[in-house]
Amino acid sequence: MSTKNFTPFQDVTEFTQKYGLAFVMVASYFGSGSVFIASQAGVMHGYTLLWAAAGAAVLGFIAQDMSARLGIHGTSLMVFTREKLGRPLATTIALFLSIGCIAWTLGLVAAVGAGLSFLLGGAVAWQPIAVLTTFAAIGVGLLRYDTVENMMIAMMLSLMVIFVIVALPSGADPSSVTTGFVPGTDTLGALAMAAGLLGTTALWPNFFLESILVHTKGWTDESDLPEVRTDLAIGYTVGGITTVAILIAAAALLRPMGYTELESFITPGEALVEVLGTWAMVLFVGGVIAAAFNSIIPIMWTPAYIIPQAAGCSVQKGDRLFNVLFAGLTGIGVFSPLVSWWLDLSVVDMVILFPMYNGIFALPVAAILLFWAVNDRKTMGEYVNSRALNGVNALLVLLAVSLAILSIQDFAKLITGGGF
Known part of the structure; x- marks a missing residue:
């Protein structure tokens, strides 16, 4: 009787064939903005918000689970929107949401450039690098889905390792770290930052993408849900550990050095040199660059899918229409230096304000549509949301709407007043 021997390569291949979609979702939300917010949380509030970092990963998992169930039992979120609201209104919503994706890309290519x-020690300015980054993102995004997914798996696992390596020698107090995973009285003074951690993880493009891409993985039936949830658990655990590691490093190293706020997402890298040496700075900033570049591809896949779907066209990745839309809309990223100059915004301003735009204007729309879709019995049949899931979904909608109302005035002042 012969036995089948699996090489490590075969094991990895089997894993990537079975799982991996969640890594695309996590790569989408884990950009330079997430690194900055996690670092800022650690600097401003120490270990107080570790519970929010972990909770954000759980919220992201649940939101994606709802999107996956919509795709398996019903249809994609934008097709649902078109069926309920009609083509003209659905197309208007898709175009409106796509503006947010383009804004994200303008900030992300600038972050990679910076x-x-x-x-490079300033030998090359960020502007030409941002332009080249745009073309690189187009090239990667047009590759086969499996190829991109494998890249995202490798990149997210590498990011987790990078930031954990930076956090381990930080000298963080274990008891303080443990306490940070439980909300306490200190949390009351850090609710805005907690909302930022939650908002940056529940990324609205993922609500659309997961409902579309479940079929790419062959998940089409109720029996596939355990596999979907295992995928999401693995992906969001990696994302959660990475966010926690960044927060711990900032709390343990930067806060004792007197930092009360960060000038940019690169500031932690500069500060780490003083404590851990140049290697830590290179790892940290290199991780930021990889995270920012990672985010561009799935974020810009979103408009390439949802605009045709809203107009009533069936589209698959690799179709000519998909490729033209993805390349054309992502290509607007070459104007990042011009936008920076025209609005008098620094790279840091763009990295913070453009995701803020999405949180204020796009997230409430997407969250409400998702809530509607997973509760629509005609679409979901017997698989509509349970009361418990509706509680979480209602929290997501409430968070999105509340953040929008509280932030819109400050956002308007910042975007028209030259940033921070």
Whole structure:
């Protein structure tokens, strides 16, 4: 009787064939903005918000689970929107949401440019690097889905390792770290930052993408849900550990050095040199660059899917229409330096304000649509949301709407007043 021997390569191949979609979702939300917010949380509030970092990963998991169930039992979120609201209104919503994706890309290519310029000692300005980054993102995004997914798995696992390596020698107090995973009285003074951690993880493009891409993984039936949830658990655990590691490093190293706020997402890298040496700075900033670049591809896949779907066209990745839309809309990223100059915004301003735009204007729309879809019995049949899931979904909608109402005035002042 012969036995089948699996090499490590075969094991990895089997894993990536079975799982991996969640890594695309996590790569989408884990950009330079997430690194900055996690670092800022650690600097401003120490270990107080570790519970929010862990809770954000759980919320992201639950939101994606609802999106996956919609795709398996019903249809994709934008097709649902078109069926309920009609083509004209659905197309208007898709175009409106796509503006947010383009804004994200403008900030992300600038972040990659700033990070690489920093590592090069300023020998090359961020502007030309941002332009080149745009073309690189187009090239990667047009690759086969399986290829991109495998890249995202490798990149997210690498990011987790990078930031854990930076956090381990930080000298963090274990008892303080443990306490940080439980909300306490200190939390009351840090609710805005907690909302930021939650908001940056529940990324609205993922609500659309998961409902579309479940079929790419062959998940089409109720029996596939355990596999979907295992995928999401693995992906969001990696994302959660990475966020927690960044927060701990900032709390343990930067806060004792007197930092009360960060000038940019690169500031932690500069500060780490004083404590851990140049290697930590290179790892940290390199991680920021990889995280920012990762985010561009799935974020810009979203409009390439939802605009045709809203107009009543069936589209698959690799179709000519998909490729033209993805390349054309992502290509607007080359204007990042011009937008920076025209609005008098620094790279840091764009990295913070453009995701803020999405949180204020796009997230409430997407969250409400998802809530509607997973509660629509005609679409979901017997698989509509349970009361418990509706509680979580209602929390997501409430968070999105509340953040929008509280932030819109400050956002308007910042975007028209030259940033921070």
